[in-house]
Amino acid sequence: MPISPDQSLAPYIDHTVLRPDTTQALVAQLCQEAAEHHFAAVCVPPCFVKQAVAALQDTGVQVATVVGFPLGYQLAKVKFFEAHQALAEGATEIDVVMNIAAFKSGRHEEVMSELQELSTLCHFKNSIxxxxxxxxxxxPSEMVQVCKLCIEAEVDYVKTSTGFAASGAQVEDILLLRATLPAHIKIKASGGIKTKEAALALVKAGADRIGTSSGVSLL
Known part of the structure; x- marks a missing residue:
């Protein structure tokens, strides 16, 4: 749903810090800002999940972390362990990088099997x-193929980007994903979203979440 003039972007934002030089102090600031502005979630490196969970207790802000990040070609059992550990430490949302290398090699069943295992684990833990x-x-045709795998695996969101590739979220990609995915599978736009105008355009195109390290300035 597009944002009306009297609505805020805040409920759409996954306030994110995933830099390799992320510190405890940065995570503390991120959590404070997320609670203050009522963002949907924070997305932090796995080693800071416990800190974020403690900082955001009773705020309504969810704690997300990444798995198989940022390249996605770890073995499925490694990703499963990463996700299991993050959920055990209190994360409620898992952002996993698809095995793009396997997909590009035509090993689509392998990709779907991995996603199904992770989907089952997350849903068993009442997580996303x-x-x-x-x-x-x-x-574009590969995006459609990937969406079909995600539908069959019963994932909750398809997310555009890690922020580590050559480009991030594009309006035309969001439009294609929204046209391909059923309504119950949501879309997270991420990667290079630095302005309010860019965020609003992505929401208008069909994004349900905005992953950004610029959450406060977007408001």
């Missing part, structure tokens, strides 16, 4: 699974 497909590395 977002699948990062790295749209910058996919053609």
């Amino acid at each position: 699974l977002k699948v990062i497909i790295e749209t910058a590395l996919l053609s």
